[in-house]
Amino acid sequence: MKPFFSTLRARQLNGYVCQTCTRQLRRKPQRRSYASTSSRTPEIFDVVCVGGGPAGLSLLAALRANPITSTLKIALIESQSLTPTRTFSPSPDSFSNRCSSLTPSSVRFLSDIGAWKFVRGERVQGYGQMRVWDGVSGAAVHFDAFGGAEKEKRDEGGVVAYMNENVNLTAALLRRVEELGGVEILDGERVEDITLGREAEEGDLSQWPVVKLSGGRELAARLLVGADGANSPVRGFAGIESTGWDYGRVGLVATLCMEGEGEAEGRVKTAYQRFLPTGPVACLPLPGKFSTLVWSTTPELAAKLKSLSPRDFVGMVNAAFRLGVVDLKYLHTLEGGQEEEAAWREDHVGFDGSKIPQRVVGVQDGSIASFPLKLRHADTYIGERVALVGDAAHTTHPLAGQGLNAGQGDVESLARTIEYAVAHGMDIGVRMSLEQYMAERYVKNHVLLGVVDKLHKLYSVESGPLVGLRSLGLGAVDALEPVKAFFMRQAAGTGKIL
Numbered sequence: 001m002k003p004f005f006s007t008l009r010a011r012q013l014n015g016y017v018c019q020t021c022t023r024q025l026r027r028k029p030q031r032r033s034y035a036s037t038s039s040r041t042p043e044i045f046d047v048v049c050v051g052g053g054p055a056g057l058s059l060l061a062a063l064r065a066n067p068i069t070s071t072l073k074i075a076l077i078e079s080q081s082l083t084p085t086r087t088f089s090p091s092p093d094s095f096s097n098r099c100s101s102l103t104p105s106s107v108r109f110l111s112d113i114g115a116w117k118f119v120r121g122e123r124v125q126g127y128g129q130m131r132v133w134d135g136v137s138g139a140a141v142h143f144d145a146f147g148g149a150e151k152e153k154r155d156e157g158g159v160v161a162y163m164n165e166n167v168n169l170t171a172a173l174l175r176r177v178e179e180l181g182g183v184e185i186l187d188g189e190r191v192e193d194i195t196l197g198r199e200a201e202e203g204d205l206s207q208w209p210v211v212k213l214s215g216g217r218e219l220a221a222r223l224l225v226g227a228d229g230a231n232s233p234v235r236g237f238a239g240i241e242s243t244g245w246d247y248g249r250v251g252l253v254a255t256l257c258m259e260g261e262g263e264a265e266g267r268v269k270t271a272y273q274r275f276l277p278t279g280p281v282a283c284l285p286l287p288g289k290f291s292t293l294v295w296s297t298t299p300e301l302a303a304k305l306k307s308l309s310p311r312d313f314v315g316m317v318n319a320a321f322r323l324g325v326v327d328l329k330y331l332h333t334l335e336g337g338q339e340e341e342a343a344w345r346e347d348h349v350g351f352d353g354s355k356i357p358q359r360v361v362g363v364q365d366g367s368i369a370s371f372p373l374k375l376r377h378a379d380t381y382i383g384e385r386v387a388l389v390g391d392a393a394h395t396t397h398p399l400a401g402q403g404l405n406a407g408q409g410d411v412e413s414l415a416r417t418i419e420y421a422v423a424h425g426m427d428i429g430v431r432m433s434l435e436q437y438m439a440e441r442y443v444k445n446h447v448l449l450g451v452v453d454k455l456h457k458l459y460s461v462e463s464g465p466l467v468g469l470r471s472l473g474l475g476a477v478d479a480l481e482p483v484k485a486f487f488m489r490q491a492a493g494t495g496k497i498l
């Protein structure tokens, strides 16, 4: 039997990516394993979801919350223990360093499936303005959800997005899944192997994926969902290739303590992002005096930043939003003393304090970490009895804060596709039943990944005509309210890219 990834359409789309980058990788997936399963008969499920992150848990909540799909027999396999997620009881004066912006569109979906009510609202911070500027030329654009004729079309509170800890979201989703019941949750269980089944007394499972778990159980899936992140074993089993490249950058994250609660209009605050040649640095508001940092930079500079004392680290973060590129380069060369050096230099630089984040006064202990950044796009999201969602299907640079949101879009679409199949008496696992999901999501995500990739490349340039052009571009965007409104709709997840 041939692997099933190679639709002509997927190859054409894949070709589009290939032309754009010389450092692209073709990820060689392991193909379907044809070794026969053990003699035991596997347990049969309608949906087996591998991965209990935001994408997997929201799919399960969506399927169980819908009366049409709630009759499906569902299992979740998650290699990590879900106990810390289940018992999430945070202290009000500390925040996880893994936070994501959730668009109003994602929040609407999470509300529809009954999960948003379990998110701890006191740990979520909306923002209604984004200040984005070029670290080389200084050209800036200010997006304001409170201005412009488009305001009424956005979230009723004028919110562009909500900053939230990932664990606050997964804890809420898990609570919702457990409230709805009916999902067999197998956490702390590694997927040892995925093979095709065989003919059994219960029927012919020879085209069904059978997941073998570290604990010895075997689960046959009418539909196997890969919500298992960027290195998806399900994608490997299905023989689905992915295309992309490593950015040679890491996303350095930390929980910051600011000098005050920050510029707020009503209940919303402002997000800041400055494009430096090494990558963007973003300061995104959390409740109270907290913010979360996402600083995309080279692995070497990230290692240097991680090695600094908390004081000097804070000095570097303040400098990243205030000092010139040359000053920053110099500060990176120092073994220590960045805080004093940056403060001295800041005294000699004029900047408009209302347009940059408040001063950072501390960094939460143990919150500095970094993650490699890469672009990957699977050639297809579906195969015979397989569907991929979230990072298993696509991974993007975090500069636009869209990765998790794109995963929520996938899940909403896949849940709707499964609902249609069930309602019409179709087999939910066959490719024909899954085509609608592919049609709704693939091109949309492809465009998103392409735009984010181009933005990263555009702002990595330090000198030459591109710097002038991008400054002109930002200036033009800032002057044109309808164009800004368009970008705001994209950021809020309410706009159509195509």
Ligand SMILES: Cc1cc2nc3c(=O)[nH]c(=O)nc-3n(C[C@H](O)[C@H](O)[C@H](O)COP(=O)(O)OP(=O)(O)OC[C@H]3O[C@@H](n4cnc5c(N)ncnc54)[C@H](O)[C@@H]3O)c2cc1C
Pocket (backbone or CB within 6 Å): 050, 051, 052, 053, 054, 055, 056, 077, 078, 079, 080, 099, 100, 101, 102, 166, 189, 190, 191, 227, 228, 229, 230, 232, 233, 251, 252, 253, 294, 371, 389, 390, 391, 392, 398, 400, 401, 402, 403, 404, 405, 406, 407
């Ligand atoms: C620095 C940074 C900042 C970001 N900021 C944002 C943002 O502001 N907004 C946004 O939308 N996105 C953001 N993202 C992206 C976002 O974090 C991801 O897109 C999102 O977490 C992906 O969710 P997921 O459920 O698809 O995958 P994951 O969160 O990777 O979950 C996959 C799950 O599968 C499990 N798993 C893996 N392999 C197996 C196996 N073999 N067996 C069983 N289980 C398995 C894992 O344990 C994990 O729980 C950011 C990413 C980074 C790195």
